[in-house]
Amino acid sequence: MSEARDHGAILQRLRANLQAAGIPHTEADIEGMEESGFIASVLEFERLAATSATDEPPDYLAAWANSVASLDDATPPASPAPPESSPADLHHASITQVASHLRAGEVSPVELTRQCLERIGERDTELNAFQLVLADGALDAAREAEREIHEGRYRGPLHGVPVAIKDLLAMAGTPTTAGSRVYGDWVPDYDAAAVERLKAAGAVILGKTRLSELAYSPGSNNAHYGPTRNPWNPDYDAGGSSSGSGAAVATGMAYAALGSDTGGSIRIPSALCGIVGLKPTYGRVSLHGVVSLSWSLDHLGPMTRTVGDAALLLEALAGHDPRDPRTRPGTGYDAGLARLDAGVQGLLVGVLRDDGAGRELGRLEVLTAWRKGLAALEGAGARLVEVEMPRIEDMVPLLGGILRIEAAAYHETRLRERPGGFGPFPRQRLLAAYAHDPATFVRAESLRAALRRTAEAALEQVDILSTPTLPRGAQPLGVPSTTRYTAPFNLLGWPAVTVPVGLTSERLPLGLQLISRPWTESLLLRAARVVEAEGPWSTVTRTP
Numbered sequence: 001m002s003e004a005r006d007h008g009a010i011l012q013r014l015r016a017n018l019q020a021a022g023i024p025h026t027e028a029d030i031e032g033m034e035e036s037g038f039i040a041s042v043l044e045f046e047r048l049a050a051t052s053a054t055d056e057p058p059d060y061l062a063a064w065a066n067s068v069a070s071l072d073d074a075t076p077p078a079s080p081a082p083p084e085s086s087p088a089d090l091h092h093a094s095i096t097q098v099a100s101h102l103r104a105g106e107v108s109p110v111e112l113t114r115q116c117l118e119r120i121g122e123r124d125t126e127l128n129a130f131q132l133v134l135a136d137g138a139l140d141a142a143r144e145a146e147r148e149i150h151e152g153r154y155r156g157p158l159h160g161v162p163v164a165i166k167d168l169l170a171m172a173g174t175p176t177t178a179g180s181r182v183y184g185d186w187v188p189d190y191d192a193a194a195v196e197r198l199k200a201a202g203a204v205i206l207g208k209t210r211l212s213e214l215a216y217s218p219g220s221n222n223a224h225y226g227p228t229r230n231p232w233n234p235d236y237d238a239g240g241s242s243s244g245s246g247a248a249v250a251t252g253m254a255y256a257a258l259g260s261d262t263g264g265s266i267r268i269p270s271a272l273c274g275i276v277g278l279k280p281t282y283g284r285v286s287l288h289g290v291v292s293l294s295w296s297l298d299h300l301g302p303m304t305r306t307v308g309d310a311a312l313l314l315e316a317l318a319g320h321d322p323r324d325p326r327t328r329p330g331t332g333y334d335a336g337l338a339r340l341d342a343g344v345q346g347l348l349v350g351v352l353r354d355d356g357a358g359r360e361l362g363r364l365e366v367l368t369a370w371r372k373g374l375a376a377l378e379g380a381g382a383r384l385v386e387v388e389m390p391r392i393e394d395m396v397p398l399l400g401g402i403l404r405i406e407a408a409a410y411h412e413t414r415l416r417e418r419p420g421g422f423g424p425f426p427r428q429r430l431l432a433a434y435a436h437d438p439a440t441f442v443r444a445e446s447l448r449a450a451l452r453r454t455a456e457a458a459l460e461q462v463d464i465l466s467t468p469t470l471p472r473g474a475q476p477l478g479v480p481s482t483t484r485y486t487a488p489f490n491l492l493g494w495p496a497v498t499v500p501v502g503l504t505s506e507r508l509p510l511g512l513q514l515i516s517r518p519w520t521e522s523l524l525l526r527a528a529r530v531v532e533a534e535g536p537w538s539t540v541t542r543t544p
Contacts, residue, residue: 010042014435021412021434024419029428036425038432045401046436048394049443058445059452060296091115092252094306095313096337099157102149109149109160112255113142113204116162120206120253127229129244129253131167132174133207138162141204148202157312159202164254166245167208168215169300170289171195178291179211179241181224182414182421192289193321194258194300201316206254209244212480215260215293216407216426217241218268219480223423227478231273231544232508236474239269239481245303246273250544256304256313262293263399264486266301267498271469271511272481274500274537274544276528277303278310281518282493283328285314286321294406295326297399297490307499307529311335314521331519339522340529345381347527349374350462355471355484356392362471366510369502369536370468373512376534377527387465389458391451395488398444398451402491405441408433448491455492459517464527469511473504485513495521499528500537 011030018025033039090098090107101107117135124130145160165171168178170188177183191199198205210228212221220228220243228243230236231251238247242259246269249257259266261279270277278301285300292298302313311333318333351374355361362370378384408430414421415430422430459465467485475481489496495518498511512531516524532538 006043007039010039010046010435013437014432017434018431021416023412023415023431023434025431029431032424033428033432036428038429039435041397041400041404042432042435044397045444046440048397049401049440049447052394052447052450056446056449056453058442059448060445062449062452091119092305095157095161095255095304095309096306098161098255102160103154105150109142109145109204110139112160113138113162113206116206116253116255119251123231123251123253126234127231127238127247127251128226129209129228129247130164131177131179131208131210131225131244134174134205138204138206145202145204155202158198158316160204161255162204162206163198164206164209164245164248164257165195165198166211166242166257166259168211168260168291169195169258171205171208174208176208176291178215179213179222179225180422180426182418183291184421188289190289193286193323194317195289197316203316209242209248209257211243212240213423213426214291214407214411215241215262215265216429217480218264218483219475219478221425221478221480223425229477230474230508233474233506235477236506236508237272237477237479237481239272239474241265242269242303246270246275246277249273249275249303249305256302256309258300259303260290260293261299261301261490262297262403263483263490266299266303267469267486267496267511267513268481268483270303271498271500272474272509274509275303275305276307276310276497276499276532277301278314278497278521278525279489279495280314280318280521281495283326284331284333284495284519284521285317286319286324286327288321288323292410294403295410296406297403299490307497307525307532308337308340310497311337311340311525333521336522340525342526343380344377344527344530347377347382347464348462349377349382349384349527350387350459350465351384352465352467353386353388356389361485362468365504366468366471366473369510370466370512373499373501373531373535374466376531380530380534382527385462387458387461389465390454392488395451395491396484398447399487399491401436401440402444402448404429404433405436452492455488463516464524465515467513467515469498469513473506473508473510489515494518495524497524497528499531499535500540501531502536503540
C-alpha cells in the first residue's frame with residue numbers, strides 16, 4: 001500500500017473510531033493532529049508493528065521482573081560520614097547533612113519548613129513550580145515532627161525534612177489536577193501510597209508541583225497553568241513532565257520531590273535543572289493513587305540534590321503494595337549509604353557507540369561533558385566498553401504507540417464527557433490513538449518482548465550502560481525535549497538515573513544517564529555516586 005493510501009486509511013479509521021466511541025471532535029482537531037505530527041507518529045508505529053514479525057508472546061505475559069537480583073544484597077565496606085555542614089548553611093544542603101542536625105536538635109523542622117516557604121515566596125512567582133502550596137499543613141507537620149524528635153521518637157533521615165510531590169498523586173483533602181482542568185474539581189479523600197510512605201517516614205509535605213497536562217509531554221508546556229521556567233535561565237524550559245519538582249529541588253524550595261516517569265519525565269527535568277533523578281525498576285514503587293498515563297510504562301521516583309538522597313527516598317518509597325499488582329513481593333530497598341561508597345573497581349560500563357542509527361549521541365558539548373563523567377568512573381577503577389544496542393531507535397516510536405493507546409483507554413470517559421477540560425496538545429495526542437488498527441497493540445507488545453531479548457543480550461557484556469541523558473541542553477521555554485535516550489528504558493522497565501555532569505555554553509545543566517538490570521538500583525547508585533563526587537559537576541556552583 002502506498003504512503004498516501006496508508007495515510008488516507010489512517011484518517012478514515014480515526015474518524016470512524018472516534019464516532020463509534022462517541023467522542024466529540026472536529027476537522028480542526030484532525031488538522032491539529034496532522035500539524036503536531038501525531039498522525040505521522042501513528043503511521044510510524046503501525047509500520048513498525050507490521051514489518052517486525054515475531055513469534056514472541058506479548059510482553060504483558062512475561063515474568064521478566066519476578067526474580068529480584070542479589071546485587072542489592074552485597075555486603076558493603078564501612079562508609080565515611082557525610083560531609084559536615086553547620087546549621088547556618090543548610091538551606092542548600094543534602095538530606096543526609098540536614099538529618100544529623102535534625103536528630104541532634106540543632107535545627108528545627110519548623111525552621112527548615114519556614115525557610116523553604118520563604119524560598120517559594122521568593123522564586124515561584126517567576127518559575128511557576130508549584131501548583132499548590134500547603135503552608136499551614138506543612139507547618140503543622142513540622143511542629144509534630146519537632147515534638148516527636150524531642151521526645152526521642154526519631155523515625156529516620158526524612159523526619160522533619162520538607163519535600164514536595166507532583167500534582168498527580170492523590171493527597172487527602174487537597175485538589176489533584178494532574179495538570180488538567182478535567183481533574184480540576186477532584187479532591188481525593190485518601191493518600192497515594194507514596195504519600196502514605198513519606199508521611200510515615202516523617203517527611204513534611206510543602207505542596208504539589210506543576211507538570212505538563214496529564215504528564216503527557218517531555219516539556220513543561222501546559223495550556224491551563226503555564227510552563228515552568230528553568231531556574232538556571234528563565235528563558236529556557238525546565239523539562240517535563242515533572243517540571244515543577246525539578247525546579248523546586250534545584251532552587252532550594254524543597255529538599256526533594258517526587259516525580260513520575262513514563263518516557264523520561266523524572267530524568268529529563270532533573271538533567272535540565274542540574275539535580276539527580278532516579279527512575280526505579282518497574283514495580284519497585286507503588287503507583288496506587290497516582291493518575292496514570294500508561295499502566296505498563298509509568299514509574300514513580302525521587303528527584304534530589306544528591307545520589308545519597310535519592311537512595312534515602314527510594315528506601316522510604318519502595319516495596320510491595322497489594323493495592324498495586326505491578327509491585328513485587330520482596331522488593332523493599334535498603335538505602336545502605338555504606339553500599340553507595342563501595343566504589344566501582346572492576347565494574348564494566350557499557351558506552352553506546354551511537355544512537356542506534358549510526359548518528360552521534362549528541363552535540364559536542366553534550367558529548368564532552370558525558371565523557372568527563374565517564375572518565376571519573378574509569379579513574380575510579382571501572383572499565384569502559386563500547387557496546388551496541390541494536391534497534392534502540394525502534395524503542396521510542398514503539399513506546400509512543402503503546403503509551404498513546406493505554407492513555408486513551410484510561411481517559412476515554414473524560415474525552416467523551418468533558419472534552420473541553422483538556423488542552424489542545426494532550427487532547428489531540430489522545431485522539432490520535434483512535435487511528436490505530438485494533439490488532440496493532442498486541443503486535444507491538446510482541447515486538448516489545450523481542451526487543452527486550454535484544455537489549456538483555458547487549459547488557460550481558462557489561463554491568464551497567466551509559467548514555468547522555470539528552471542529546472542537547474534545555475529548549476526554549478515551553479518547548480518539549482526529546483525522549484531519545486530515556487524512553488527505551490521505560491519500555492524495558494529497567495532502572496535508570498541521571499547525574500549532572502556539566503553546563504552548556506549558555507550555562508544550562510547537562511546530565512549523564514546510567515542504566516542497569518532490574519532490581520539493581522544499589523549498583524546503579526554506586527556508579528552515580530562516583531560520577532557525582534569525582535566528575536565535572538563537583539566543581540560547579542549548584543544553586544541557580
